[in-house]
Amino acid sequence: MVRYLTVLLCALANLANAQSLVMPAKGKLEVKGNVLHYVDPSGSKYFDQIQQQAFEEIPISESPNFGFDRSNHWFKLELTNPTDQESILLEVAYSVLDTVDVYIQQDGSWIKKTAGDMLPISVRDIAHRHPTFSFTLKKGESATIYLRVHTISSVQVPLILWHRDDFFAESFNLQMINGLFFGAVLIMMLYQLFLFLSTRDKLALYYSIALISMANIVALFQGYGFLYVHPSYPALNDWFAMFSGPFLVVATTILTRAFLQLRSFSKFLDNLLLGIMILNVLAAILMVIFFRQISYGVHHVFIIVHCVVELVSAAYCFYKRYRPARYYLLAWFSILTATVLFTLSNLGIIPGYFSTNYSGLMIGFVLQMLFIAFALGDRINVLEKEYTKARQLENQRLEAEVKLRTEEIQHKSERLEEVNRVKDKLFSVVSHDIKGPLSSLQLALSLLKSGRVSQEEFKKISEALEVRFSETTEFVENLLQWATLQLKGESFQPALVNLSELTQETIRLLQPEIDKKDIRLTTELQEILQVHTDLNMMRSVLRNLITNAIKFTESGGSIALKASKQDEDKIIVSVSDTGVGIPLENQGRLFSIGTVSTEGTQEEKGTGLGLVLCKEFIEKSGGQIWFESAQGKGRSA
Numbered sequence: 001m002v003r004y005l006t007v008l009l010c011a012l013a014n015l016a017n018a019q020s021l022v023m024p025a026k027g028k029l030e031v032k033g034n035v036l037h038y039v040d041p042s043g044s045k046y047f048d049q050i051q052q053q054a055f056e057e058i059p060i061s062e063s064p065n066f067g068f069d070r071s072n073h074w075f076k077l078e079l080t081n082p083t084d085q086e087s088i089l090l091e092v093a094y095s096v097l098d099t100v101d102v103y104i105q106q107d108g109s110w111i112k113k114t115a116g117d118m119l120p121i122s123v124r125d126i127a128h129r130h131p132t133f134s135f136t137l138k139k140g141e142s143a144t145i146y147l148r149v150h151t152i153s154s155v156q157v158p159l160i161l162w163h164r165d166d167f168f169a170e171s172f173n174l175q176m177i178n179g180l181f182f183g184a185v186l187i188m189m190l191y192q193l194f195l196f197l198s199t200r201d202k203l204a205l206y207y208s209i210a211l212i213s214m215a216n217i218v219a220l221f222q223g224y225g226f227l228y229v230h231p232s233y234p235a236l237n238d239w240f241a242m243f244s245g246p247f248l249v250v251a252t253t254i255l256t257r258a259f260l261q262l263r264s265f266s267k268f269l270d271n272l273l274l275g276i277m278i279l280n281v282l283a284a285i286l287m288v289i290f291f292r293q294i295s296y297g298v299h300h301v302f303i304i305v306h307c308v309v310e311l312v313s314a315a316y317c318f319y320k321r322y323r324p325a326r327y328y329l330l331a332w333f334s335i336l337t338a339t340v341l342f343t344l345s346n347l348g349i350i351p352g353y354f355s356t357n358y359s360g361l362m363i364g365f366v367l368q369m370l371f372i373a374f375a376l377g378d379r380i381n382v383l384e385k386e387y388t389k390a391r392q393l394e395n396q397r398l399e400a401e402v403k404l405r406t407e408e409i410q411h412k413s414e415r416l417e418e419v420n421r422v423k424d425k426l427f428s429v430v431s432h433d434i435k436g437p438l439s440s441l442q443l444a445l446s447l448l449k450s451g452r453v454s455q456e457e458f459k460k461i462s463e464a465l466e467v468r469f470s471e472t473t474e475f476v477e478n479l480l481q482w483a484t485l486q487l488k489g490e491s492f493q494p495a496l497v498n499l500s501e502l503t504q505e506t507i508r509l510l511q512p513e514i515d516k517k518d519i520r521l522t523t524e525l526q527e528i529l530q531v532h533t534d535l536n537m538m539r540s541v542l543r544n545l546i547t548n549a550i551k552f553t554e555s556g557g558s559i560a561l562k563a564s565k566q567d568e569d570k571i572i573v574s575v576s577d578t579g580v581g582i583p584l585e586n587q588g589r590l591f592s593i594g595t596v597s598t599e600g601t602q603e604e605k606g607t608g609l610g611l612v613l614c615k616e617f618i619e620k621s622g623g624q625i626w627f628e629s630a631q632g633k634g635r636s637a
């Protein structure tokens with residue numbers, strides 16, 4: 001008897017401390033802080049024992065919010081119904097609570113009802129996304145209600161009392177608003193997938209995946225996934241809770257890195273984003289291994305840090321004048337504000353209103369969705385301008401290249417025509433200058449064979465053939481040098497050459513021809529004249545110039561060689577003679593392959609190739625060659 005009296009006194013004390021709630025005539029009644037609270041850390045107390053405990057008042061005016069706490073939390077409230085509507089619903093407006101037990105005292109006995117995301121939707125009184133309990137309270141009657149909440153998610157218990165008809169009317173209106181949100185997300189996702197399929201732009205695919213991850217977060221906390229996707233498989237709720245956060249972090253990390261081209265602006269921020277993503281995924285894997293032992297609060301911390309780094313990355317790229325980052329910055333600012341408030345509320349740092357009222361989170365997602373859409377559109381405009389500019393530059397480059405190639409082809413065509421003319425002239429010269437000596441030799445051999453040539457006549461023929469073969473040898477030598485230079489380029493090996501010594505050497509080699517025509521040769525050479533040139537080329541030049549002077553100088557005439565240094569980098573060499581001079585009509589093409597060759601004073605043959613070689617060798621050495629002549633008055637070169 002004493003024991004029952006003690007229990008009765010405790011119950012009366014608790015009732016005295018409880019805030020008495022009165023159902024309104026219409027609409028809903030938010031319990032907020034008008035509820036008593038008791039914590040059972042061990043979770044070992046039964047309901048009979050809980051009734052004997054001293055409950056405490058909740059000192060806040062918002063919904064009860066205790067963050068991530070795995071204790072059993074008991075709540076107690078007293079309700080009076082002064083209205084004619086007897087059917088009343090108690091909604092716990094937070095869908096991710098594992099287990100919610102409700103004890104309602106009616107007609108002197110306690111009725112227990114259970115709901116939560118660890119049980120199928122079918123066990124609930126009302127097939128609703130939030131745990132909702134139905135009971136009857138007649139007009140003028142009162143009832144005591146106990147609730148036990150146990151969860152590994154955030155302990156938030158927003159309690160709302162409804163008249164039944166008002167609950168379904170309000171649920172319908174809210175469903176319409178939520179339907180608009182998910183419909184907008186679905187349309188945007190399908191649009192981005194269409195863009196990806198039509199343009200193969202990976203950013204559109206990344207954004208559509210990010211939209212799925214965002215919608216999944218909202219659907220998880222609003223309970224729509226459990227209600228419509230897997231109502232009979234409550235075990236999936238844990239898997240969604242473990243991987244929804246990492247999925248969001250992974251999807252938005254991939255999107256941000258690609259959209260901002262972050263690695264090209266900051267390797268540090270890029271690596272930081274990747275590091276946060278990897279750590280968050282590892283945390284989810286550890287939660288699978290140590291099932292239900294690691295707090296879901298870890299994911300909330302990662303999401304806050306991730307959003308802050310995303311915001312800093314967008315701001316940094318915008319600072320670096322990357323234009324598309326401006327809308328991206330606004331997008332992450334809006335979602336960061338909503339996410340931080342939502343997460344801090346789940347962590348129990350700020351009132352639970354921000355996590356149980358999903359309008360802020362949904363508005364943040366809608367704003368982010370719009371701003372990212374603007375950012376993608378702006379990026380497309382930037383890319384189109386860059387593409388147009390690139391095409392213009394490419395067209396200009398192609399036009400310039402076509403013009404250059406046309407000029408090259410035209411130049412090569414002209415060069416080929418010139419080469420063809422040279423070839424024709426060369427073949428004409430070769431056929432004439434080689435055929436003559438060979439014909440003379442053939443004639444001489446025929447005369448010798450017939451026996452009609454005397455010894456004296458044979459001597460004259462031999463001397464004439466010797467001269468002709470000497471001329472032919474000189475011609476062939478010049479021809480080979482010129483052909484080598486034209487076909488594959490003469491090997492140019494410059495070195496310091498003593499021009500005085502080289503001139504004396506050339507004179508010694510040609511002395512027999514000088515003596516034969518009784519020509520007086522005078523030289524004015526400095527003792528040491530060094531020039532940077534190719535030895536063989538300069539030897540060929542001197543030999544050809546002196547040979548030409550000998551050829552066109554009358555017997556008893558004179559040739560003068562002079563070489564002197566004019567300044568530090570200039571040496572002038574001149575070869576002058578008292579020969580017949582150069583006809584005026586031949587002077588304009590003296591150094592070209594088309595030169596009209598004239599016979600020497602003793603009918604010496606020439607082709608003009610020697611002077612062509614002189615010009616090309618001198619110019620290859622960086623020098624110049626010219627002549628001064630008047631017909632009948634000799635010449636100098």
